Amino acid sequence: MSATNPRGILIVDLGAQYAQLIARRVREAGTWCEIAPPTHALEVAKTMDLGGVILSGGPASVYAEDAPKIPAGVLELGVPVLGICYGLQWMAQALGGTVEGSGQREFGHTSIGIVRSEGPLAGIEGRTVVWMSHGDKVTRLPDGFAVYAQSESCPFAAVGDPERGFFGVQFHPEVSHTVRGREVIQSFLFEVCRMPGDWQPASIVEREIARVKEIVGDEGEVILGLSGGVDSSVAALILHRAIGERLHCIFVDNGLLRKGERDVVEAEFREHLGMDLTTVDAGDRFLGSLDGVTDPELKRKRIGHDFIEVFRAEAKRFRNANYLGQGTLYPDVIESVNVHGGNTAVIKSHHNVGGLPDDLELGLVEPLRELFKDEVRAIGRHLGLDERILMRQPFPGPGLAVRIAGEVTPDRCELLREADAIVTSEIEAAGAHEGLWQYFGVLVPVKTVGVMGDARTYESVIALRIVESVDGMTADWGYLPHELLRTISNRVINEVRGINRVVLDISSKPPATIEWE
16 A cells, blocks of 8 residues: 555545445445545546545436536546445436436335345345435446346346446445445445455554655644644644654643543643643633623634634744644545535634634644544554543533533532533443443533532532434433432532532433533
8 A cells, every 4th residue: 555645445425415424434444535526526536546436325316407417537437336326326327327206215224135146245145124215216227237136116226237347226335224235335345346455543544644744844843732632632643653853732721621631631642652742721811701701602702712812822932833733534624525516625614723813824734634533543542542532522622611501610610520520430430431422511500409418508500411422413312320320419419519409411412412502
């Protein structure tokens, strides 16, 4: 594998809600891939050591005026092509077949019968269950194509022209509902495209280090806003491997961190990994800006503004640092691309360092910008990152400020910080955190009556937010064992002065959000 240009698969995103999932399945199989909208497909293909193409599904009809315009040259790249759903329909039509609206739409689980256990269906025989989601279907195959699988209402559920390496499936192999979907993708990669399967943590690290060296050169220096989250932490590890002491990390303690967070970051990066780490104690500044503020959006804006100003002031100390390191991930990049022809260079503004202004006059170095979160964790583990940071649950940029409903004060921060530490430590000690997306406490802006001993109390409320999710886009509330909930409640009320009630948030997303503000 080339250090900076591995052999890979091009995924043409035709508006599918599952395009990222296709890419994740390909990466999980040890194969590099890139996603591109159809208008940039040929341009991206020319930059790759191309092994194959996957055409995604999409909501449009191939005969509609607003259907994605795929260059015919995609079928002339000399590599195998797999069309999924809409991708199959476009390929069939482009090669002389016919696509029509279906009199009987197929949505959900569907049983298909395998006709030819070859190509992408190699090793699959008899019947299997797949996930369908289509209203149109191929009604006449192009010359050279044969049927590989069919359902009762879809005679061309899977088709192929092995001579040209063109295959298509009407179902979605990338979703978990397709029982043997991963096998379909893997067979296309390894049986059809003959991919080497060399996209592994060690090779990823080698590639990203080489890219950083290429960008920064032998004398360039980089400053990195280190939050202590997994993304900025792994970015720091890669940058440090590439340029050593020429990396300067800045950690801003805004007074809104969880208990012990600053100590963990300083111990890992300064003491254990030997990085140049500057800790900025800016708690008074941030809390001062939040004095009297209760509106969630205003909280976020003031925190973001203060972060930029603090980071700007610290960055000026490094006169020779001409690059800014960031932990931008691949989803941040591709979600900003318009499927019908957007600018592939556009990046969403929510970088780890808070959307820094252009007038910092620094070049960008983003060693994770082509990686998914699971890949970031895999290479972080490969590089020896502390598990406390590696498996850290997502934490909002504004920190505890958006978990304190209402006014943010030093006393209220300390109240939540202590309660949240009990919540997280008890859940983790019981092993109940496995499978949870997030688990934390929220300080509710009300007080309630209680009784402690023979005395009446009027104190604050902590809400437990326990969330199950795959990607944070949708989520359901998780229910902890009864005895664990009892332990958490007893400890919070008994050990944190100022709290006399603990409640459980049982709201899903949507309609609620994971965070309270």
